[in-house]
Amino acid sequence: MSINATLIGQMITFALLVWFTMKYIWPPLFDSLEERKKKISDGLAAAEKGQEEIILAEKKAKGVIKEAKQQSSEIVTLAQKRANEIVEESKDTAKKEGDRLIIAAKAQIEQEIQQAKEGLRQEVADLALSAAEQILGAEIDKAKHQDIVSKVSNQLG
Template sequence: MNINATLFLQAIVFAILVWFTMKFVWPPITKALDERAQKIADGLAAADKAKAELASANKRVEAELATSKNETAGRLADAERRGQVIVEEAKLRATEEGNRIIAAAKAEAEQQSVKAREALREQVAALAVKGAEQILRKEVNAGVHADLLSRLKTEL
């Protein structure tokens, strides 16, 4: 065989091989590569979407935390104010109770003072009668002289 015929035959075989490869082998490989590229693109898009959702979720969480902190601070302030109001009310009630107890004690002291004065008047009247009896050297009848004794008590 001649080298030219061999080269020509090899070129024809190579052309048939190229045609067979382009017709039957290359399309499944291209299809597989395209599918793989699409899967990668979908995965990257999903990753970008998840990243955006994560950022959005982080913003919502931060907003909820800020709202929660504000609500907590407000509730603590309200509780503190309410506590102060309760303390002030308790102080006011204690002051009123103290004033009432003092007033009752003063009234009781006044009553006891009046009773003591009455007892003292009676004792002074009895001493005056005894003194008058001693002076007059005769017995003074309290029943007979009740009017005189009552005037003497009022004057004392």
Template structure:
């Protein structure tokens, strides 16, 4: 065989193989590579989108946490103010109640003192009459001398 014929046959076989490869083998490989590249690009885009969504969600969570902390601080401050006002109100009521009790006790003590004075006057009057009776050695009638005894009570 001739070198030219072999070379020519190899060129023809190469061209047929090249045509067959370009017509039937290369398009599915290219299509698969393009699909794979598209999937990778979609995955990267989804990952970037997820990163943005995650950072936005983290930002929203931080804002909500800050707002919740602020609200909790306000509620605690309000509760402390309310507790303080309740304590102050209770102290005020206790002071008022103590003042009432003291006033009642003073009034009761004054009343008892007046009663004790009256009882003491009665006893002094009785003792004075008994003393006068013994001095005079005769009986003094209390009903007869009521006016005298009343004057004696008022003077004491």
């Protein structure tokens, strides 16, 4: 039970073991632990970030869809408006064209009436003249009584 030189031998062994552990065992194992901790925490952070990005992207997508819907409804409204306008415009144009045609037709009719009147007047004058010739025989010289003939013809008009 005595204390003896074994003590010194044991102390040397202990010192060697501690030195070896300090130099070759603790650092690599501890570093690998720390590195894994870092890796895991990095991974978790990345996963969280990814999740946040997904939420953000979803929000963005919703916004885009909403905008698109709004735009499309605007476009539809605009198109309807434009269609109405075109219909109105074409109605107007048609009416104007119709009016114009009516006016032109009326003018032509008037003109034709005038022409017919003129023709008739000429004919009547001629008839009257020939009738007068017949009544008066040769007494009436056409050149001599030109004035009277035209007066009559004017009265007929």
